Amino acid sequence: xWFKNLRLYRLSAPFTLPPEELAKQLQHDxxxxxxxxxxxxxxxVPPLGRRSENLAxxxxxxxxxxxxxxxxxxxxxxxxxxxxxxxAEIEEAEGRPVRRKERQSLKEEVVQSLLPRAFTRSSYVFxxxxxxxxxxxxxxxxxxxxxxxxxxxxxxVGSLPAVPxxxxxxxxxxxxxxxxxxxxxxxxxxxxxxxxxxPGEQGGVVRVKGLNLLSEEVGAHLExxxxxxxxxxxxxxxxxxxxxxxxxxxxxxxxxxxxxALDDANAHDEAAAFDAQFALMTLELGRFLPRVLEWFGGEExxxxxA
Numbered sequence: 001x002w003f004k005n006l007r008l009y010r011l012s013a014p015f016t017l018p019p020e021e022l023a024k025q026l027q028h029d030x031x032x033x034x035x036x037x038x039x040x041x042x043x044x045v046p047p048l049g050r051r052s053e054n055l056a057x058x059x060x061x062x063x064x065x066x067x068x069x070x071x072x073x074x075x076x077x078x079x080x081x082x083x084x085x086x087x088a089e090i091e092e093a094e095g096r097p098v099r100r101k102e103r104q105s106l107k108e109e110v111v112q113s114l115l116p117r118a119f120t121r122s123s124y125v126f127x128x129x130x131x132x133x134x135x136x137x138x139x140x141x142x143x144x145x146x147x148x149x150x151x152x153x154x155x156x157v158g159s160l161p162a163v164p165x166x167x168x169x170x171x172x173x174x175x176x177x178x179x180x181x182x183x184x185x186x187x188x189x190x191x192x193x194x195x196x197x198x199p200g201e202q203g204g205v206v207r208v209k210g211l212n213l214l215s216e217e218v219g220a221h222l223e224x225x226x227x228x229x230x231x232x233x234x235x236x237x238x239x240x241x242x243x244x245x246x247x248x249x250x251x252x253x254x255x256x257x258x259x260x261a262l263d264d265a266n267a268h269d270e271a272a273a274f275d276a277q278f279a280l281m282t283l284e285l286g287r288f289l290p291r292v293l294e295w296f297g298g299e300e301x302x303x304x305x306a
Contacts, residue, residue, distance in 0.1 A: 001064075001278045003126065006249035007146035008289065009136040009162040010299070015129060017157065019058035022065075026055040029156045031068045036116040040071040042152055047126060051271055060279035063129045067149045072118040074111065082110045125149050128278075133286060136162045141250065165247055168297030172245040175228040179213050185295050190214070191232025193242065196221045205229075239288055247292065258284055 017025065031043030044055045047066040057064045083106050087098040098106070127138040127149055136153075140146035154160040178184045179194060190213050196206040206221055213231075229245045238258050242250040261280055262273075293299055 195230035
C-alpha cells in the first residue's frame with residue numbers, strides 16, 4: 001500500500017464521519033459494471049480488496065477509500081472504419097454524397113451498435129482522509145482523475161469542502177531560486193531531474209535528467225528566463241519525489257530508512273501487514289506534507305486545515 005502520485009486537497013471544514021458511517025454513505029455509490037450502452041461507470045470498492053467488504057478502512061487516524069472505474073474499449077479506428085463502410089453503401093445505393101451531419105448520425109448509430117460487444121477495462125484510484133490534520137490525498141497522476149474521485153466523494157457524503165492547497169509564494173519561483181543556487185530548506189536535497197519552461201502559454205520546455213542541477217548548463221537555461229516547473233527532491237533521507245508547480249507529488253518513493261520500520265511487521269498476517277504499511281505511509285506523509293507548505297511561505301490566509 002504505497003501511493004506513487006499525490007494530488008493534495010485541504011479540508012476547510014471538519015470531516016466528522018467515522019469510518020463505519022463513511023462506509024455506509026459510500027454504499028450509495030458502490031461500483032457496478034457498465035450497462036450494455038454505457039461507456040464507463042465509476043463507483044466505490046473495498047480498499048482492502050477481497051479481504052474485506054467495507055468501503056472505508058480506518059487505521060492510525062486515516063481513512064482509506066478506493067474508486068474503481070470501468071470503461072468500454074471502443075477504438076476510434078474501428079468506429080471510423082464502420083462509419084466509412086456505411087457511408088459508402090449509402091452513396092452507392094442512393095447516388096449522393098453523405099454529408100457531415102449525416103456522418104455524425106451514422107457515427108452515433110455505430111457506437112450504439114458496437115458498445116454492447118466492446119471489451120471493458122478497469123482502473124483503481126486510492127485516496128485517504130486525515131480528518132484531524134485536514135488532508136485528503138488522492139493517488140492519481142492527473143488532476144482530472146483525482147477530481148473524478150473527489151467529485152464522487154462529494155456526491156456520496158453530500159458535502160466536502162476540499163480544495164487544492166494554496167500557498168503564499170509561487171512554487172515555480174521558489175524552486176527556480178533553489179536551482180539558481182539559493183539555500184534549500186533544512187532537510188531538503190536537490191535531485192538530478194527538473195523541468196524548465198519559458199514564460200507564456202507557448203513557452204518551450206526543457207527536461208533535465210541525470211545532471212547536477214547547479215551546473216552551468218542548467219544555469220544557462222535559467223539566464224534565458226526559464227523557470228522550474230518540476231523538481232526532483234529528497235526529504236530527510238526518507239522520501240524522494242518530483243514536485244511540480246501545482247504542488248502535485250510524482251514518483252513518490254520511500255527510502256530504506258523508512259522501509260526498515262516494517263521489518264518487525266507480521267508478514268504471515270496479511271491484514272496486519274497492510275495496516276502497518278498504510279500507517280507508516282500516512283505517518284511519513286503527515287510529516288512531509290506540512291513541510292511542503294512551509295517551503296512556499298505557508299498557506300494563504302483563510303485556507304487552513306479542518
